[in-house]
Amino acid sequence: MSRKTIVLSGINFSEGGPLTIYKECLRCVEEYLLKDYEIIALVHNKELFSEFDSRIRFIEFKDSKKSYLKRIYYEYIYFKKLSKKFKPYLWFSLHDMTPNVTADKRVVYCHNPMMFYNMTKEERKKSFKLFLFSKFYKYIYKINIKKNNYVIVQQDWIREEFKKAFKIKNVIVAHPEVNLGNLKINKNIEIEKNSFLYPSFPRVFKNFEVICEATKILENKGIKNLKVYLTIDGSENIYSKEIVEKYSQLECIEFIGLQSRENLMKYYNKVETVVFPSKIETWGLPITEAKELRKKIILANLPYAHETLGDYENVFFFDPNSSRDLAEKMELVIKGENIKFDGNIEKNIEEPYCNNWKELFEIILKK
Structure with a gap:
């Protein structure tokens, strides 16, 4: 009896988080x-996947990232022929x-939440x-979405938004497997008292302004016994350049620039x-990492942050639009006497829901 075929498609994944997700998926496929x-993996470059079992058939599309038109051609025209084959x-x-x-x-994994973010005039x-990308994404998601057996998202709040936006019910929440x-x-590293770290690449929604203003x-209150480390230095893009120019006069902020993993770990530890x-x-990977390292944490009071964090005691939440609120939370940490944290309780997520790729494939392939 011939085996059934599974096609995995990720022809635009060539670096960073998306490539890591694809490889984690393939490791599960390889094992289980x-x-x-029969497994066929459509990829941008076969060389990026050399560690995998030779029984997985890799087909590469090296020109898939040349233009968005090329990507559209593959997704909506060429893949029709390929699926018939x-x-x-x-x-x-x-x-x-x-x-x-x-x-x-048919299943689609939806990563990008930008269509649900209302950018301010200043951010636009x-x-x-x-801004254009965030508006465009709604239409990209919408095409054919109701033809899927399942739509996969990483958090429950995104599932609720998808249900409202696209009038669908078959949405699986799949929390990512985070390799720590x-x-x-x-x-052995001594903790630097009253030190704060925000590790992130500078994009407008990353909200570096709020921690600078805080x-x-x-x-301005005369509290200067603190150090704030930000992983930007102004060379990354226009946004970071503006931030560094505007706040470089502050004594307590150190713009350390993007860090290697090894260097970032030194900051995490201290x-x-x-x-x-x-x-x-x-x-929000740094949330998971900070939790694992048992750090004090101050988070934007938003659904994604609560869901990512899960059960944790030493956390404050603040209004991400209020630098004064953040300053108050930072001051509580600096004073350090009998701190009463907000704490957080893990959210109870309704089915269908899974915590790893094995559980996800069990749901998808269930007859």
């Missing part, structure tokens, strides 16, 4: 599905777009391209508190 299914049991699109394909089961000016194996806890408020004021995320 290869004996029962392979006759897959499951076509699993790992990157947001629901292609025109023929398959017994700073990053008009991101490279988190090297060094107990620090300014503290300095700081007392991790701050994460981002206005929108699908997950």
Whole structure:
């Protein structure tokens, strides 16, 4: 009896988080599905996947990132022909777009939450391209979305938004498997008292302004016994350049620039508190890392932050639009006497819901 075919598609993944997600998916497939299914993986570059079992058939699309038109051609025209050729049991699109394909089961994994973020006028000016992108994404998601057996998102709040926006019910919440194996806890490093770290790449929704303004408020009150480390230095983009120019006079902020993983771990180990004021995320990896390292944490009071954090005691939440609120929370940490944290309780998420790729494939492939 011939084995059924599963097609995995991620032709635009070539670096960073998305590539990591694809590889985690393939590791699960390699371990649990290869004996029962033929696996075809559509990729941008086969060389990026050299560590995988030779029984997985990789087909590369090296020109997929040349233009968005090329991507659209593949998703909505070429993949139709390919699906007729392979006759897959499951076509699993790992990157947001629901292609025109023929398959017994169709699934799409939706990563990007930007369509649910209302950018301010100031943010639009700073990053008009991101504003257009956020509006465009709604239509990209909408094409063919109701033809899927399942739509996968990373958090419950995104599921609720998808249900409202697209009038669908078949949405799985799949919390990402976060590999914390490279988190090297060094107990020999002395904690720097009243130190704060915000590790993030500078994009307008990352909200670096709020922590800079909060620090300014503290300095104006004469509170200067603190150090705030920000992983920007002004060289990354226009947004970071504006931030550094505007706040470089503050004594208590150190703009350390983007860090290697090894260097970032040194900062993680030595700081007392991790701050994460981002206005929108699908997950927010530094939250998970700070929790693992048992740091004091100050988070934007938004659904993604509560869901990512889960059960944790030493956390404050603040209004991400209020630098004064953040300054108050930072001051409580600096004073350090009988701190009464807000704490957080893990959210109870309704089915369908899973915590790893194995559980996700069990839901998807269930007959």
